[in-house]
Amino acid sequence: MRxxxxxxxxxxALPAFTQEVPAATEQQLENLGDENLDxxxxxxxxxxxxxxxxxxxxxxxxxxxxxxxxxxxxxQNLLRYRQLFGKLLSIYELQAVPGFDLLTIWRLLPYVFxxxxxxxxxxxxxxxxxxxxxxxxxxxxxLEKSKGYDTSLKTHYLGSPDRMLLRxxxxxxxxxxxxxxxxxxxxxxxxxxxxxxxxxxxxFHFFARNLGKIKALALGxxxxxxGQGLTQWQALAFGKxxxxxxxxxxxPVILPYRSAGEFFFNRGTAVTLQFGRxxxxxxxxxxxxxxxxxxxxxxxxxxxxxxxYYRTRLEMEDRNRLTDFSTGGNLSYLSGQIKMGLNAxxxxxxxxxxxxxxxxxxxxxxxxNLFLASxxxxxxxxxxxxxxELAYDRRLHRAFLQGALVSLSPNAxxxxxxxxxxxxxxxxxxxxxxxxxxxxNEQGLYTGLQLRPATGWQVVAYADLYHxxxxxYRVSSPTRGCDYLIQVNYSPxxxxxxxxxxxxxxxxxxxxxxxxxxxxxxxxERKNLRLQFATQxxxxxxxxxxxxxxxxxxxxxxxxxxxxxxxxxxxxxxxxKGSCRLQYFETGGYDSRIYAYESDVLYGFSIPAFFDKGFxxxxxxxxxxxxxxxxxxxxxxxxxxxxxxxxxxxxEINGPRKSELKWQVRYQF
Amino acid sequence: MKTKLLVPxxxxxxxxLAQTSRLPVSLAYTKLTACSGRFQDAFSFTGNQGALATTxxxxxxxxxERRFMLKALTASSVAVVLPTAxxxxxxxxxxxxxxxxxxxxxxxxxxxxxxNKVALGVQFNYIGIKAAGYGxxxxxxxxxxxxxxxxxxxVAGLHVYNPVxxxxxxxxxxxxxxxYSMGLGYDASxxxxxxxxxxxxxxxxxxLNAGLHYQLAGKLIARAGIQTxxxxxxxxxxxxxxxxxxxxxxxxxxxxxxTPGSMLLYTAxx
Numbered sequence: 001m002r003x004x005x006x007x008x009x010x011x012x013a014l015p016a017f018t019q020e021v022p023a024a025t026e027q028q029l030e031n032l033g034d035e036n037l038d039x040x041x042x043x044x045x046x047x048x049x050x051x052x053x054x055x056x057x058x059x060x061x062x063x064x065x066x067x068x069x070x071x072x073x074x075x076q077n078l079l080r081y082r083q084l085f086g087k088l089l090s091i092y093e094l095q096a097v098p099g100f101d102l103l104t105i106w107r108l109l110p111y112v113f114x115x116x117x118x119x120x121x122x123x124x125x126x127x128x129x130x131x132x133x134x135x136x137x138x139x140x141x142x143l144e145k146s147k148g149y150d151t152s153l154k155t156h157y158l159g160s161p162d163r164m165l166l167r168x169x170x171x172x173x174x175x176x177x178x179x180x181x182x183x184x185x186x187x188x189x190x191x192x193x194x195x196x197x198x199x200x201x202x203x204f205h206f207f208a209r210n211l212g213k214i215k216a217l218a219l220g221x222x223x224x225x226x227g228q229g230l231t232q233w234q235a236l237a238f239g240k241x242x243x244x245x246x247x248x249x250x251x252p253v254i255l256p257y258r259s260a261g262e263f264f265f266n267r268g269t270a271v272t273l274q275f276g277r278x279x280x281x282x283x284x285x286x287x288x289x290x291x292x293x294x295x296x297x298x299x300x301x302x303x304x305x306x307x308x309y310y311r312t313r314l315e316m317e318d319r320n321r322l323t324d325f326s327t328g329g330n331l332s333y334l335s336g337q338i339k340m341g342l343n344a345x346x347x348x349x350x351x352x353x354x355x356x357x358x359x360x361x362x363x364x365x366x367x368x369n370l371f372l373a374s375x376x377x378x379x380x381x382x383x384x385x386x387x388x389e390l391a392y393d394r395r396l397h398r399a400f401l402q403g404a405l406v407s408l409s410p411n412a413x414x415x416x417x418x419x420x421x422x423x424x425x426x427x428x429x430x431x432x433x434x435x436x437x438x439x440x441n442e443q444g445l446y447t448g449l450q451l452r453p454a455t456g457w458q459v460v461a462y463a464d465l466y467h468x469x470x471x472x473y474r475v476s477s478p479t480r481g482c483d484y485l486i487q488v489n490y491s492p493x494x495x496x497x498x499x500x501x502x503x504x505x506x507x508x509x510x511x512x513x514x515x516x517x518x519x520x521x522x523x524x525e526r527k528n529l530r531l532q533f534a535t536q537x538x539x540x541x542x543x544x545x546x547x548x549x550x551x552x553x554x555x556x557x558x559x560x561x562x563x564x565x566x567x568x569x570x571x572x573x574x575x576x577k578g579s580c581r582l583q584y585f586e587t588g589g590y591d592s593r594i595y596a597y598e599s600d601v602l603y604g605f606s607i608p609a610f611f612d613k614g615f616x617x618x619x620x621x622x623x624x625x626x627x628x629x630x631x632x633x634x635x636x637x638x639x640x641x642x643x644x645x646x647x648x649x650x651x652e653i654n655g656p657r658k659s660e661l662k663w664q665v666r667y668q669f
Numbered sequence: 670m671k672t673k674l675l676v677p678x679x680x681x682x683x684x685x686l687a688q689t690s691r692l693p694v695s696l697a698y699t700k701l702t703a704c705s706g707r708f709q710d711a712f713s714f715t716g717n718q719g720a721l722a723t724t725x726x727x728x729x730x731x732x733x734e735r736r737f738m739l740k741a742l743t744a745s746s747v748a749v750v751l752p753t754a755x756x757x758x759x760x761x762x763x764x765x766x767x768x769x770x771x772x773x774x775x776x777x778x779x780x781x782x783x784x785n786k787v788a789l790g791v792q793f794n795y796i797g798i799k800a801a802g803y804g805x806x807x808x809x810x811x812x813x814x815x816x817x818x819x820x821x822x823x824v825a826g827l828h829v830y831n832p833v834x835x836x837x838x839x840x841x842x843x844x845x846x847x848x849y850s851m852g853l854g855y856d857a858s859x860x861x862x863x864x865x866x867x868x869x870x871x872x873x874x875x876x877l878n879a880g881l882h883y884q885l886a887g888k889l890i891a892r893a894g895i896q897t898x899x900x901x902x903x904x905x906x907x908x909x910x911x912x913x914x915x916x917x918x919x920x921x922x923x924x925x926x927x928t929p930g931s932m933l934l935y936t937a938x939x
Binding site for chain 1 (some may be wrong): 822823855857858859861863877880881883893896897900902923924
């Protein structure tokens with residue numbers, strides 16, 4: 001049996017230094033656009049599953065959620081299939097489970113296996129001893145000197161241009177996590193000034209699961225994820241994407257926080273207790289955070305600073321001067337096909353929040369206290385999975401979200417989501433499936449369809465019509481927008497995948513007319529066409545390529561963009577691996593920018609936006625010094641044509657080139 | 670045979686569908702199943718006359734809606750399918766508006782199947798408009814459609830409405846728009862049909878009409894879809910009783926509101 005186990009592991013487990021993210025997840029990450037991506041929890045979890053694949057015969061729902069390309073219906077069908085027919089005998093038996101087609105199974109292969117159900121009693125001491133420990137250090141730097149490092153300027157960066165990450169983590173399956181993280185951004189001082197303790201950001205986490213009645217326990221830094229995100233959701237969450245069925249937020253209420261992002265987490269303690277069908281999760285958090293502090297008529301802060309940059313004297317003045325004391329809880333009832341939850345969260349800030357006095361801030365949250373409560377549920381009836389959340393704030397302003405996932409037939413799925421979030425409802429820490437960044441001031445209906453007409457083929461489409469009943473930043477009236485997408489995926493076999501995607505987005509934004517007395521919003525239409533393929537030519541060599549066109553239309557102007565790249569990756573049965581990419585892009589300006597997901601060092605994110613005209617290339621190299629020690633090296637350079645400077649403000653670089661060098665080393669023991 | 674199949678492709682640059690302005694807004698609802706092998710009803714051929722050729726039974730349907738909830742914008746349609754040994758005949762009639770202003774049309778369609786993979790159809794229409802105090806005007810035009818069965822589950826359709834003609838008035842200055850469309854229908858399973866078409870109305874932006882027809886367990890059906898040219902969603906539910914089917918429909922326009930409607934279909938025994 002152990003031999004079979006070993007064979008399974010060797011066939012299905014890719015070496016842990018490949019950072020292969022499914023194409024759909026790549027797109028979801030690209031769609032996050034300009035948001036700062038520091039939360040690598042998803043990459044960490046996927047890398048963990050690649051190294052220690054999940055046993056499909058023992059996996060519970062929480063174990064399957066990090067595999068983002070599985071929908072709630074698929075997960076429920078798998079659990080029900082196991083209940084009815086016992087354990088799976090082979091991974092290809094998944095085809096008998098409703099909703100699992102060959103394409104999904106091929107995507108799952110690197111992360112799962114089918115093995116014996118071993119009921120091992122997990123004593124706490126065995127968890128403390130038998131896990132894996134990882135020490136990771138990463139340093140990266142933009143080689144060209146930007147304006148911010150010119151010390152002769154009045155405002156300049158006070159630290160070195162290195163960006164560093166140091167992380168020690170311990171993980172035992174999904175049952176025990178603990179570790180520390182230290183992070184410094186480029187430009188922040190190190191062991192100097194405000195960062196005299198070394199790194200600018202430190203984080204400690206301790207997280208345990210399934211200790212008798214304690215279903216989950218978090219000490220230190222953790223993320224809180226309530227309902228469908230209308231009140232508070234801090235884990236990484238995606239919006240609309242080519243995965244049209246992924247519109248339901250699904251994650252356990254508390255999760256360990258192991259990333260280097262400096263804002264989206266709670267710091268304190270939380271515990272989930274299970275009493276039969278009931279689960280209760282009280283939590284408490286006391287965290288220092290930064291915000292723009294204004295002290296004219298009333299000492300207050302006007303916005304949350306989420307970037308985590310403390311490089312200049314001005315940024316450091318406002319560093320961590322505010323505190324947020326947050327308490328609340330979740331009460332859930334789970335029984336068979338039905339799940340209900342009651343959520344409540346209260347924040348108390350050390351200074352009152354009062355945004356700038358602009359018309360679009362008329363309903364913005366104000367005051368020292370923020371209280372939100374919601375009721376969420378999910379219910380599966382035959383082939384339909386209903387879910388929804390109803391949230392209220394202290395003054396009974398309402399936000400409402402209702403969705404359904406329908407499995408129409410073995411080869412067709414439908415998803416529908418209706419949201420109605422009133423303009424007065426404000427949730428600064430929420431993250432729901434909405435067009436806006438925050439769940440407020442929006443009404444919309446989203447419908448998605450996924451067809452699997454033949455083996456290896458998949459057609460995905462969505463339509464989202466939305467309406468903002470009140471003003472927004474840079475939108476001076478109520479407006480409407482619509483987004484459409486259609487994508488055709490074709491995967492003739494396990495080694496090859498290609499897709500063609502067409503997407504259009506129409507959203508109004510104020511027209512910047514200099515000297516105009518009244519600003520009014522004008523429709524901006526963005527169209528995008530992409531063709532991508534990826535194939536593994538031999539077990540050692542794999543290639544991928546992409547061509548993308550975009551069109552940005554506003555009033556009478558039209559801007560076009562083009563991007564094409566080719567990438568090759570080498571994975572020989574030796575101690576090293578490498579990949580390189582060559583890319584050309586040409587766009588009319590910033591509005592027609594194109595985002596492209598890049599391969600990076602393990603756990604690293606690189607999704608730059610490309611605009612204007614130029615070339616980009618990068619080379620990744622990783623080397624296994626020993627069984628426990630691995631190091632990575634990455635060099636990336638963008639060469640613009642006809643550009644004297646790159647970037648703006650303190651990040652401005654003289655010259656047409658911008659290069660980045662990154663080095664990472666990991667020791668596992 | 671293959672070159673003969675190419676000819677319709679060359680002649681018809683794209684496909685056409687009925688206009689969205691003069692006929693009921695949720696016409697998309699009634700014509701959705703034009704490219705379906707399984708779910709055709711009396712109204713299917715109004716989307717593509719080729720669909721007439723594949724119906725084997727006598728069918729009749731009536732549809733009525735109150736556009737944007739305004740009585741003055743009531744629209745009604747009737748469709749009849751008459752199969753004969755030498756091809757099938759269809760008849761449609763539309764009446765939109767009220768005493769003050771109304772548009773009506775009568776159409777006579779004929780379609781024939783060429784083998785079991787191709788079906789061609791043509792329809793001649795008489796259109797009249799009448800405005801109280803202004804008099805009336807009428808015109809004649811035609812539309813034509815072709816269906817191609819690409820596989821047992823997939824049907825492709827091409828349709829053009831009013832490519833030439835359709836002019837009003839003495840000098841023929843005002844013209845009914847030409848509509849070109851190309852559609853694809855996929856019978857995903859015995860219960861599900863998905864249809865989509867790209868439609869180009871003359872002087873308007875290209876739009877995509879996509880819809881889903883779902884046969885719920887028992888006697889219920891549900892139909893939903895979207896018309897991207899005007900960002901309109903539509904939804905309807907129907908109940909089947911022996912030879913009859915009764916549908917209640919609604920469509921939602923982002924600015925102009927709801928359009929409730931109802932449909933009654935009768936299909937004779939085979």
